[in-house]
Ligand code: HEC
């Protein structure tokens with residue numbers, strides 16, 4: 001498998017310096033146990049912060065999230081759905097999400113202070129009261145959203161052991177439908193018959209694929225969602241391998257490899273949402289291992305990559 005590789009050592013060196021300069025922290029790790037977390041009802045931000053946030057919001061957010069936080073193009077930022085999306089998460093999750101991924105059309109343009117002011121205004125809109133002290137960056141990991149039941153309908157029993165949706169429909173479309181449909185749309189201008197295999201170093205760069213439309217981390221979000229949600233297709237009973245043998249989807253080691261792949265892909269999605277570049281050294285290794293643990297036994301025992309192995313899926 002050529003697509004998943006540990007970063008070359010040159011990258012490790014560069015990362016080492018970057019890590020220390022930026023002081024990247026584990027953003028979703030709660031700093032204490034649940035008892036030490038302060039509730040959002042405790043007056044965790046100041047009225048002055050919310051007032052500053054209101055100006056920013058009107059300018060850069062209301063067009064997509066609604067003047068009353070009701071959601072328009074983007075999701076609502078107050079009410080049931082917003083609370084259930086953030087159930088039990090530290091406030092840091094929302095602040096980082098805003099700072100790193102919003103405004104949707106201009107991510108990374110807000111300072112941490114602006115993201116905190118915006119969060120204060122959003123909390124005010126959600127009827128969480130202001131307090132005396134200003135909300136500081138250091139407080140974000142120690143304040144938690146209330147536990148709120150999921151708004152989505154309960155997963156139907158006939159879904160069996162499928163994991164719940166990992167991404168929204170747009171992300172799933174971009175992750176799976178977009179690359180594959182574009183391969184088909186490409187037939188309008190190119191006939192595959194006229195295109196024998198091109199032997200150049202980089203005939204098609206999958207890593208760059210789509211990045212003119214969904215740049216940077218968004219492509220990584222989508223890839224993580226696509227891997228999470230499609231891994232279950234490796235468990236479809238009756239699927240044949242290229243050599244005609246039925247894939248042994250009921251075996252424990254096969255199921256374990258798929259479960260590992262789903263778990264690490266979910267981890268990749270969390271890290272991608274947190275724009276946590278450093279986490280991906282470890283995640284890439286784990287993802288590679290989840291693929292390899294199955295390939296070692298069921299693929300690489302017969303046939304080269306791109307070929308048909310008689311001993312595969314035995
Ligand atoms: C061009 C439209 C657009 C603009 C402008 C925009 N957003 Fe968003 N926002 C979205 C979309 C779409 C999503 C859902 C997809 C995602 O999270 O990437 C989202 C998600 C969010 C979320 C996560 C919601 C949840 O349920 O947890 C927050 C918080 C948020 N935006 C805050 C903001 C803030 C604050 C601003 C202004 C600085 C802003 N957004 C500007 C479109 C927008």
Ligand code: HEC
Pocket residue numbers: 001003004227234240241242243254255257258261287290291292294295298299304305306307308309312313
């Ligand atoms: C549960 C087992 C399993 C898991 C997990 C798995 N694979 Fe595979 N994979 C296979 C088998 C078996 C084949 C051979 C299929 C055949 O010959 O029909 C294969 C084939 C492939 C091929 C095609 C190879 C060729 O000869 O053209 C690629 C590419 C591939 N896998 C990538 C991945 C990646 C990337 C991951 C992890 C993100 C992964 N696989 C996870 C079992 C698995």
